[in-house]
Amino acid sequence: MKKIVVLGSTGSIGTQTLDVVRNNSDMEVVALAAGSNIKLLEEQIREFRPRMVCVFDEKKAKELRILVSDCDVTITSGMEGLIECSVTPEADVVLTAIVGMIGIQPTIAAIKAKKDIALANKETLVTAGHIIMPLAGEYNVKILPVDSEHSAIFQALNGENYNRISRILLTASGGPFRGMTTKQLEKVGLEDALKHPNWSMGRKITIDSATMVNKGLEVIEAKWLFGVEFNQIEVVVQPKSIIHSMVEFVDGGVIAQLGTPDMKLPIQYALTYPDRRGLGGERLDFTTLSSISFEAPDLDTFRGLSLAYEVGKMGGSMPTVFNAANERAVAKFLNREISFLEIYEIIEDAIQWHRKVDNPSVDAILEIEAQTYERIESRFHV
16 A cells, blocks of 8 residues: 655645545555645545645644544644654655745655655755755655656656766747747736646646746756756757657667646656556547647747756755745736736846855755845835
């Protein structure tokens, strides 16, 4: 029986993870964590019967304790509760699907408790990859990528020598604004940005896809996951999201992973690795697939990607500033406080303002995050 902790169980990845659990009788959920959606969390508790649940919001946690008082479950809250869920003794794997740098501390705690990590929280590696990857090696813990692109690379590398990688070809759909000019982007609104052409995702990551910041975060994540340099990671736009990513080896051979845009595949692969299991859903029909086209990304218009390469190469605390500035800028855009293009302005301002710290500790990363938020609020308040 594979015993699983799901951090972020009420979000898009979390709910799809629970779909995977429903379809695999040898998987059991032993702990759940979410932010504040106690209505859905109550339903999950009653269905999956976890032993422990964390609601980050303490007030909501108190409400949930009353709602599930008839269930044999411990309700915790805050960062302490997240960590307690992550180190649940009987757990085999912790799937981290919470959004933001809040995922760093529970991931570190889980690694030290020798739990494998099914990683859907890219911010953890973007900001603390220099801490996470060596720690995983020290504790002999697997980091199993859940992002569709990183899962594709992971699958392509199965049985291969990482030292024989020439290039990682990270695919991008281009998002809802592919082909637009900066002038055209001046007129786009929130509803436009939330219309992703291929994937059904949470609101924050959907905006990140529209700015191509998400792809930039994935570039930095790939550097840590696969031990390559930034000049070995190339982003290519593949609008239909059929090829999820590719690896080119030193002999010129390229291995690609293809499939329909369905997150359950990378989720299930991470939870069952190295096994493959049957999975329902659509299949690619190559007889009706007339073509698969590729484009170079527009780095001038969609500056999120070029900025990510810039901060990634600078290293140290710069990716933390990039990530934190983007999180706050996207929140402002979702609240209709700023325009789409102002997301880039906020990120660029934060990068120019910050003085890099080499090899920041977890405490330093969280302090830099808070300082970045303060900077943004002082300069871009409504």
